[in-house]
Amino acid sequence: MGEALQLILLLITVVAGAIAIFFSFQLMKRYPLPFVNSYFYYLVFLYIFGVYGLIGSGVLAHLFTRMEVDDRTIQSARLIMVLLGIPFLALSKYMLLKTFKEYFQKNIAPSFTVTYFILGVAVLVLYGVFVIRFTRFNQGDFTWLITFQRWVFTGSLVFMYLLVWILTLLDSQKITGAYEKKFIRRFVAFYLLYMVLCCISFLFLSLHPILPFLFVFFLLAYHLIPILFLNLYLGKQHAPGSILQEDFDTRLEVFSGKYEISNREKEVIQLICRGMSNQEISESLFISLQTVKDHIHRIFVKTGVRNRVQLTNLIRST
Template identity: 30%
Template structure:
């Protein structure tokens, strides 16, 4: 049951993030989408893969040493996803405040990663001199290293955003600041749940659920306020003949034509509702019917068709 909930949360989060791309088509939204995809991929490799494999191996009576070896190795397969998610997080910091990257994100990411590699290598080469408590609790040591890395990259992301927010005087900087705070709180929630990962079975299930749901709060907040920060995808070179052909071919009603015209101007659903003096839900209903008639699934595709692409 917990696995189903985690899969549902993952699917919903990725779907919302993908809708951001098709609605706003910004570099930030693409980075955010890949951050979520890679973060959830690591979560499935690092959390669910060992659990599932342990159940399978135990059911076929594999010896305990083999079970431990396999389940401890599986999270390693998710490390590439984790590394990519951290890089996306650093890029998100720059693109959220509309700062040109110029490879700065990549350089910062590499410097921090190099420091981490040096530290981990030092631990490996001097493992004979490690305190007994660390040798006796390897899994807790690994969790601590993971927590420090997660916190480090999140602080990099936050630091980049706060640094440029101080220089910029945009109308909705508070929304950006709240989003960053929610990202930090989501991380604190995940890290705070880690110490309970080896408790009773039902607590472990709750911890896993908390880990997966933590990223949903900042995503939901951004979804509610994205129209205040970003301009929706809109036509730059509209083709009037193409537009009229679409209207005729797909039997678009007069009201639907008005909605399409507003979409092409880059208006949000709420702005369209205000402009046409209709409810927000009515705009969504019209938009859904338009997409169904034409056979598309996003604003981006509609705008591309009107552009004659």
């Protein structure tokens, strides 16, 4: 593959990954929800690993090759770059699990957190020992290190994304809202497909020169698809956090008088404007989910709006 084409593919991947982070940052600012915040950091940590640990090591190896540096030095540099990027990969996977748990308003069990990071440190130290033996003392086989690196990466990827998928399916059974349940199951399905694409392209890197670039592309750029899906969901189910202005209470009083909003409906509107879902409103007001839906339907009928975003915009303009 020509160098120009390689450079174009890398640039597309880096830019697409950066755009995904930018979009997630905008969502985090617009919808100040814990799971959106964790999702943003998941993308940031993964991007650092991809750009620094993978693309950076590849670019460095290419430059060293052009400079006619010996092969062992080149491989040593690549191993060290990947080693330094591994902590960001571990953090990204943890933040992904945190994202889905926070969607259900749950926390990761402290015992799991401790176990996860102890195992992560153990793997990092073990890998680091082999890297130091290879780079510092010229001991060990580079091929074995690459094989070890490949299978540990693939195994951890499959474990974490399958775990997230299974836990999400179990937790979603408790959701009574059909739209919320459909969204989170489809959203996690995007990441099950993501895992499959990454694993296939990673395990068969040596079969074709294009596969390493496809792997990095899937790793960093794929997230644009679930982000667009997430944006559609938040636009329908959550009001932007910016609606809570200093004069919000005054605006709401005027709004309620104008459209003959009851006190209970006013409470529902307040929670909508805080970005709460129907399920969260139900739990906050100690009423059934169906009652929440009935209140929202009456509010929409009285005000003539069709969704939450139109409702918040109407309050903002009052």
